[in-house]
Amino acid sequence: MNTFTPTKIKGVFEIDFFNIRDDRGAFVKTFHAEKLKAQGLETDFKESFYSVNNKNVIRGMHFQTPPDDHAKIVYCTSGSLIDVVVDIRKNSTTYGQFITVELSGNNAKGVYLPTGTAHGFYVKEDNTCMVYLTSTVNSPTNDGGIRYDSFGFDWPTKNGIHSERDILFPTLTDFNTPF
Secondary structure, three states: OOEEEEOOOOOOEEEEOEEEEEOOEEEEEOOOHHHHHHOOOOOOOOEEEEEEEOOOEEEEEEEEOOOOOOOEEEEEEEOEEEEEEEEOOOOOOOOOOEEEEEEEOOOOEEEEEOOOEEEEEEEOOOOEEEEEEEOOOOOHHHEEEOOOOOOOOOOOOOOOEOOHHHHHOOOOOOOOOOO
């Protein structure tokens, strides 16, 4: 982790990971507790998982509610995607605003998300792998989301592939945020 660039949403950072590329391929360091700690960010991650995605998939917008809310670090190890983060903290000056970050297997970037943000992404190519580190374990009871099309982001496709669950989430306006 070389640099943490603050975004317009408080507590959300774009991360440029330490990486070396040569004729053999690439070496990328995606987690360094002391560097996160120096930024005042969560370092005690409890779970890691990944998803492999087809082109035109839209996942999101996901989060966990208290008491199982979590910070997360996300990054892409292969393929490419547009990562989207929405502030759902009712007292935040950037409530309802979003940021996007291009993540790919080639750019060695990630995003740090604090609690109170919703996360999703649009997949630009087949076999895109997204990795997640979370500061709490998955809690189906507190697993939530808002509709992907309810906060003003202009998704790159009108024919995205969605889960039924994601389509049934409430809009940002209809969601009673606990954050």
